[in-house]
Amino acid sequence: MTVLDEAPGEPTDARGRVAELHEIRAQAVAGPSEKATKAQHAKGKLTARERIELLLDPDSFREVEQLRRHRATGFGLEGKKPYTDGVITGWGTVEGRTVFVYAHDFRIFGGALGEAHATKIHKIMDMAIAAGAPLVSLNDGAGARIQEGVSALAGYGGIFQRNTRASGVIPQISVMLGPCAGGAAYSPALTDFVFMVRETSQMFITGPDVVKAVTGEEITQNGLGGADVHAETSGVCHFAYDDEETCIAEVRYLLSLLPQNNRENPPRAESADPADRRSDVLLDLVPADGNRPYDMAKVIEEIVDDGDYLEVHERWARNIICALGRMDGQVVGIIANQPQVLAGVLDIEASEKAARFVQMCDAFNIPIVTLLDVPGFLPGVDQEHGGIIRHGAKLLYAYCNATVPRISLILRKAYGGAYIVMDSQSIGADLTYAWPTNEIAVMGAEGAANVIFRRQIAEAEDPEAMRARMVKEYKSELMHPYYAAERGLVDDVIDPAETREVLIKSLAMLQTKHADLPSRKHGNPPQ
Ligand SMILES: CC(C)(COP(=O)(O)OP(=O)(O)OC[C@H]1O[C@@H](n2cnc3c(N)ncnc32)[C@H](O)[C@@H]1OP(=O)(O)O)[C@@H](O)C(=O)NCCC(=O)NCCSC(=O)CC(=O)O
Secondary structure, eight states, rough: GGGSOOOOOSSSSSSHHHHHHHHHHHHHOOOOOHHHHHHHHTTTTTOOHEEEEEEEHHTTTTSSTTTTTOOOOSSSSGGGHHHHHGGGEEEEEEEEEEEEEEEETTTTGGGGGGGGHHHHHHHHHHHHHTHHHHHHHHEEOBBBOOOHHHHHHHHHHHHHHHHHHTTTTSOOEEEOEEEEEEGGGHHHSSEEEEEEEEETTTSSSSSSHHHHHHHHOOOOOOHHHHIIIIIIIIIOOEEEEEEHHHHHHHHHEEEEEEEESSSSOOOOOOOOOOOTEEEETHHHSOOSSSSOOOHHHHHHHHGGGGOOOOEEEETTTTTTTEEEEETTTTEEEEEEOTTTTTGBBBBBHHHHHHHHHHHHHHHHTTTEEEEEOOBBOOOOHHHHHHTTTHHHHHHHHHHHHHHSSEEEEEEEEEEEHHHHHTTOGGGTTTTEEOOOOOOOEEOHHHHHHHHTTTHHHHSSSSSSHHHHHOOOHHHHSSSSSSHHHHHSSSSOOOGGGGGGHHHHHHHHHHHTTTOOOOOOOOOOOOO
């Protein structure tokens, strides 16, 4: 029972009315019951308001439609009309910048989405788009509110349409903090970033019971759609953490690296890390022998400000790294092959991961730095039949379409189509650099010699000696950075120790870059 379930009394003066308002507000803020709050905490989850408090700067939250209630009837809904209708919506600030938020309150109808609940979300999304500020959803709901039938489902449609309209206009971040099934899983999939918490959050289109009924497979909720599955196997989630506090703190960190909208640049930060800091250690980190693995993450750590960066999709398609960091205070998106995993080869998943990241950077005015050490695309029947051609083309398309400043640096090897795809000068990189240790070529020397000197090798008295001679000849003729530099295919060959300084100076020059694409409704990117 709420205050307004009884006809409002006749407060005799304004003070009486204000007291009544405070009483109603207190009820709305308290939520349904102490028992429901305890049940939420017992599951290892925070309440919606506790989450909003963690996300936003202290005392910055302004709630919208706190007093909204549903008008549905049937199935006992007439007698159960809690304030907020199970979703808390509003705006506040993160590090002083406006952020819109909606948070399902699982204590009310399991956070399930009804008609009024959905229209609250629609309104806050419209406000975020109009204000040009990021939108964060804190998801913890049981999907469509079953008692409200198809009206609830239509509510999802309105969310999807707004997610799509907002795409590339304002950053959209989905934080999964509970179950998320069926239609509810599509909204996060349409947003820029998905965060999950291990054990307590799950995402799936159909739950374990339906899976068992249809395919006979038996699996737990977490096994089917838990954070680890989506962070490592499906790539649905970009970030996974052990607890809600860490997860929400990382959302704040991500927001600090993003602009408010597509018309702004990401915020600059003061950096005490010298722009001209030399990195002699890079010569030790990257072995000259192209077949020896090393950890590309250490290279990134060395060149960004204070060794600080945020890796996106850290555990999915680990043969490529996508990260946001700062260089001389300016946010950059870094895409780098990881020679430590599958020799840094490009495969289906790496192409998809990097393509989405390039697209996100371009949408939000984040310059792109590409660090190449790539032996090529992964050969194999699985890859070909899985559509490596169209998936690889996604990455190519994303780069070719990107108008933000683009700088690429070839550390060691860059072979064949993978070299062209990974932001070569020929597809529009603004500046391309190479280290002196680098080998740019159509293919590896062994493979090349086997093709073009096949006859000489076969007819030689000592084929192995002939092969070795031909490999050496091919390497010394073609596989060094000066071959590319002489032809203007790289803008400069640089001392690795000067990498940070060269990149920072190049980024500074490109800060005022402006490029337009031909006018069109939209492209038709490979899917
Ligand atoms: C989400 C859950 C895993 C959470 O389990 P828990 O054990 O933590 O909690 P619980 O079952 O006690 O639920 C808490 C309260 O929420 C209510 N509740 C749960 N799901 C609800 C729903 N979809 N609509 C309305 N109320 C719902 C419960 O009745 C209960 O109310 P009270 O506290 O009063 O007892 C489970 O509730 C569940 O499986 N719900 C059904 C999910 C579902 O099928 N959704 C339909 C989506 S259809 C859809 O979205 C479209 C599509 O698929 O395409």
